Amino acid sequence: MSEVDDAIAAARASWARISEPGAAPLPRSSVRSRAAAGRRLKRIGMAAVAILIAGLVAGLVLPSGIGIMGFFLILCAMVAATVLLSVWPATTERAPPPPDKLRTVDIKALPAxxxxxxxxxxxxxxxPAQHLVDRIGDRLGTLSPQLARVEPEGEAAQDIRRLVGEQLPAFVGDYARVPEPLRRTERNGRTPDAALVDGLALIEREIAGMTERLAQGDLDSLQTRSRYLELKYKGDSEG
Structure with a gap:
């Protein structure tokens, strides 16, 4: 089985876990999609209420009311608003930063x-690579809060900047420049698609390792405090 097949199987397994009761939280991309859908539905509801209020006011102000034609116009306006807001972007997305900017952006803002x-x-x-992009996004979301306590010029920050701000964009950029028909053509025993999946998986694991190393002090402190509480209070409660 190829590396690409392995990644496809992993993606299917993740989807199965998500579909089961008590499954792990959805990836950040799925959460963003659901949030966008919620904002879109909210806008449609607000527009419908506004149209109904406008029709009610018109019916009270006009001497003869709005009549059948007025009700028809209100219905048409509600349908038009629903269609328009369904296709209108839920949010105005800013253009993504160019890769060169990622090399110099503030370390605290780098993951986002x-x-x-x-x-x-x-x-x-x-x-399969899209699945890994979602996982990397989750890793970056976990890493981001920890960077508030990292010295910007320290060794840890420099390692993160090299991987997240330089190597990752450069790696994906190299793949993007490969002509599409050649991405599935084997070269030196591996296709560019497989090389991309392997590289993204390695980056995802390394980001996870960096996050764990940054949290090591807090993990040690938590363990020490837990032992202290057990020694201090567990004996008293049993006694």
């Missing part, structure tokens, strides 16, 4: 900026 850039490249990637 890189995730935004990566999401903009998502549709040109093969399906």
């Amino acid at each position: 900026q890189t995730e935004r850039w990566l999401n903009a490249q998502r549709m040109m990637l093969p399906a």
